[in-house]
Amino acid sequence: MIHLDQAATSHPKPPTVLAAIRDWYERLGVSGDRGDSSLCREVRQKVAATRARLGELVGLPAQRVAFTSGATESLNLALRAVLRGGDKVLTTAFEHGSAVRPLRALQRERGLRVEVLPPAGGGLDAGAAAAALAALRPRLFVFTHASNVTGALFDAAALCDLARRHGALTLLDASQTAGLFDIAVGADLVAASAHKGLHGPPGLGFLAAREGLDLPPQKQGGTGSAAALDEHPPTWPAAFEAGTPDTPAILGLGAALQWLDAEGRGHLCATALERRAELIELLRRRPGVRLLEPPGPRTPVLSFVHEGLDPAEIGAMLDAAGVHVRTGFHCAPWIHRHLGTETAGTVRMSPGPFVSAADVRTAAAAVAG
Ligand SMILES: Cc1ncc(COP(=O)(O)O)c(C=O)c1O
Missing domain, CATH: 3.40.640.10 (Type I PLP-dependent aspartate aminotransferase-like (Major domain))
Structure with a gap:
């Protein structure tokens, strides 16, 4: 997985x-x-x-x-x-x-x-x-x-x-x-x-x-x-x-x-941020995907929604493709009303330093177009 x-x-x-x-x-x-x-x-x-x-x-x-x-x-x-x-x-x-x-x-x-x-x-x-x-x-x-x-x-x-x-x-x-x-x-x-x-x-x-x-x-x-x-x-x-x-x-x-x-904290963090950037690049090209991208500095965490599918449905597709993500509200009850995601939350992807570029491609490809 x-x-x-x-x-x-x-x-x-x-x-x-x-x-x-x-x-x-x-x-x-x-x-x-x-x-x-x-x-x-x-x-x-x-x-x-x-x-x-x-x-x-x-x-x-x-x-x-x-x-x-x-x-x-x-x-x-x-x-x-x-x-x-x-x-x-x-x-x-x-x-x-x-x-x-x-x-x-x-x-x-x-x-x-x-x-x-x-x-x-x-x-x-x-x-x-x-x-x-x-x-x-x-x-x-x-x-x-x-x-x-x-x-x-x-x-x-x-x-x-x-x-x-x-x-x-x-x-x-x-x-x-x-x-x-x-x-x-x-x-x-x-x-x-x-x-x-x-x-x-x-x-x-x-x-x-x-x-x-x-x-x-x-x-x-x-x-x-x-x-x-x-x-x-x-x-x-x-x-x-x-x-x-x-x-x-x-x-x-x-x-x-x-x-x-x-290993070096900076190196591990940079690797995870690189994977995040690759995910963003690939997800941007998936039809129906809307990334919730904050401007400015960020951690290796990203959220998106899909115009035709519920986050839980995307989560199930990813699961079937062997990718574990989190969907819903992520235990953060207040932010969703500001993001416009108060109905079903988001799909969250947060890579760590062990995730490869190939893993990222598998995950992005599993998000339905
Ligand atoms: C921002 C933030 N604070 C607190 C917690 C709670 O951490 P723990 O489950 O280890 O108590 C989490 C974990 O999801 C978190 O993301």
Whole structure:
């Protein structure tokens, strides 16, 4: 099967990721922070190395990086920890359900005021963001680094800077960009998945917070440290990690980060962008296809609709031709009314670095004319 769904999850995983996971199940089998045997010490060192590399990637200290079950959990924890009753929040029309839904829930629970920045020319306009920040004076600006529907990539560093100047904290959802682009953009909090561009296993993500940002733990439980106390420790990363961690997944991510460094993030991203450009070129020639092309920088993600066929029908044709894509709304509930795709969503193709030019030709040819 040709995998054109990297925006949902990367496939295949590098062989070293599988080997690291397997090594945990076959040989290691313990948590780093639950004991002091030589096995625990070995695992502890591997987990620490993974945390340290993530810290470098987000530009925050390793100790301020907590492992979570994914970007969804990271966003939920961060929003719940930061927002208090009556707070104002600025966000964007591009957000994923993992930000939209906790925001809506908190709006009901805590009476938040949530303002949504609409897209401008397919992207986010810094002037409009500045005006919204000045008018609303929000406590938090939460935004995705890139649209998981159109691939539009935003200038996160400029947006974080603007927010800071208007006294707002920033929570960056880097799920679509981690492993592909620079995510050390000066955000106060960064949430991301391990299993997309980072090429790690699913069910793992992280939340990173800048030093000095004191946030109350949102889950309480075992941490392996301060175990005699009945209060959950407020110190990071334990503050945001409760319960037995998914150690095999963390070690898998550690191997993925080493693989990314060895291959070169820029090179992998450029390959995927090349495949995206080839897809665009070929799809443009297919009758009935309308590409939803944002101007400006983008990730290796593209969406299109067809004038005669529903996205699900195109998805079924591609499936029959051995191509896996995603169709529908892609868990981004707000953006479709701006794209005019609110009825059935889009067909999304998101190539990763393992996709070949021949794969791209097979996929484009399978889209009915
Ligand atoms: C922009 C964005 N944010 C958050 C998520 C949620 O990530 P996870 O499913 O790993 O929790 C996704 C995944 O689809 C995403 O694309």
